[in-house]
Amino acid sequence: MLPSQARANFSEVAEDVELGAEKIITRNGESYVALIGAERLDHCHRLEREHIHLLLIDEAGRGLADVAVGRVKDARGVIQSIKRRRSV
Numbered sequence: 001m002l003p004s005q006a007r008a009n010f011s012e013v014a015e016d017v018e019l020g021a022e023k024i025i026t027r028n029g030e031s032y033v034a035l036i037g038a039e040r041l042d043h044c045h046r047l048e049r050e051h052i053h054l055l056l057i058d059e060a061g062r063g064l065a066d067v068a069v070g071r072v073k074d075a076r077g078v079i080q081s082i083k084r085r086r087s088v
Contacts, residue, residue, distance in 0.1 A: 003027065006035075
């Protein structure tokens, strides 16, 4: 759908989207923006947050596994090392 078509028929397009349709607006033959319902957008945001939480849990698990096998470094020493490298 071209931007001019979307503007001319916005009420109709909005009603279609509210009923569950997804509309892609194109510019120069390429996808430009998508129109989706507010509930669908909320759902996408929830999925993104869940994905981030799963990644954080995975990272924490890896960190705990490192600690369990002794792959640890003293935080103060690491910070000092970083500061030394930055000052050179």
